[in-house]
Amino acid sequence: MIYFDNSATTKPYKEVLDSFVTVSSEFFGNPSSLHSMGGQAEKLLSQAREQIAQLIKVKPAELYFTSGGTESNNLAIKGAALLNRNKGRHLITSSVEHASVQAAMEQLERDGFEITYLPVDEKGRVSAGAVEKAIKKETSLISIMQVNNEVGTVQPIKEIGQMLKKYPTILFHVDTVQAIGKVPLSLSENRVDFCSLSAHKFHGLKGTGALFIRGGTRIQPLFSGGNQERMVRSGTENVAGAVAMAKALRMTLAKSEREMERMKKIQSILRTGLNGIEGVQIHTPIDNAAPHIINFSIKGIKSEVFIHALEQKGIFVSTTSACSSKKKSPSRTLLAMGVPEALAESAIRISLSFDNTEDEAMTAIKAFEDTANQLGRVMK
C-alpha cells in the first residue's frame, strides 16, 4: 500500500496512540475536578500546553486547545469579527482558503459584514500589495493561509505581516494547518495574532488542535458553557488528545529536521516522473511551494476515475481537499489560479509524509503512467 493522501490526514504514530491510551485509562479525571485525579489531569494538560508552546516558540498562555483546524479557524475569525464589530465590519481573505475559512467568512457576510476575497495569480499566490490595497478604515481582520491544502502554494505571510506593522489595529489570522513541520513560520518574529493548528495533519489524532492567540488579543468565545481554556473555549478538555498532540508535534518536528531533504527529493522525483507522462499538467508551482504536495491533471481523464483505478493498484491519492472531494464541482483553488474547468476536473493531489520513500514515488509514477495509458485508451 502506498499512502499519498497525507494532506487529508496522516497515520497517527504508535507512540501517539500509546500516550492517548495511557492518559485516557490512567489519568481520566476531569481537569476541573477539585480532587487529586482532577489535579493530575490538569497538570498533564498544562504540560502538553507548555510542550507545544515551546515547540512553536510561543507562550503557553497564548495557546488554546480546540477540536482541530476547522474550529480554530472559526474561533479566530468569528470570535475576532464579532468582538470588534462596532469598530469595523470589513474582513479580507483570499479566494483559495480552506472551506472552514471561506464558509466562516460567508456566514459573517450574511450577517452584515463586508468581505474582500482577494484573487490569486496563476501560482495560487496573493500579494502583500493586493492585501494592503484592499485595506479600508473599517478593516478589522485579515485571514490568509500559510500553505494551500490543494496545490501546496506558500503565501507571503512574512511580507503581509511586515506590511501590517503599519496597521496595528488590524488583526492577522494565519491557517498553518498544512504548514506545520513542512514550512517554518516564526510567530514571535512575524506580526501574526492568530494561528490555527490541527493535530491529525501531523500524525496526531483527529478532533484535536489548537489556536494561538497573541497575548493581549481578545476574541468573543463561540461556545457558552463551563469557561474552560481561560474562558475562550468552553467544553471539558480532551486531555489525552492534547498530550497525544504534543507528542505528535515533537516527533514530527524532529523528523522534519532529519527528513526534509529526503521529502524534497521525493517531490522532485514525482515532478520529473509526472512531466514525462503524456497529457500531464502540473499545477503546483516550483517556487513558493510546500515540499509535501504536488497537484496535477491528466488531460481527458476525470479525477474520480483515475483515483479509483489507482486504488486497485494499492495507491491512495486524492482529488482536491478531503472535504470537497466528494462534491462533483472542480477545485475552487484551481479555478482561481485560472486553470480551465475541464482540466480542473482531472486534478489529482499527491501529499507526502516523512514516512514515504523514493521507491514508493518511483512505483507510483509507473502506476500513474500505466493507468493513464489504460484509461486514455478506453476514453478514445
Ligand SMILES: Cc1ncc(COP(=O)(O)O)c(C=O)c1O
Ligand atoms: C488548510 C486547512 N485548514 C483547515 C483544515 C481543517 O482542519 P480539521 O480537519 O482539523 O478540521 C484543513 C483540513 O483539511 C486544511 O487543510
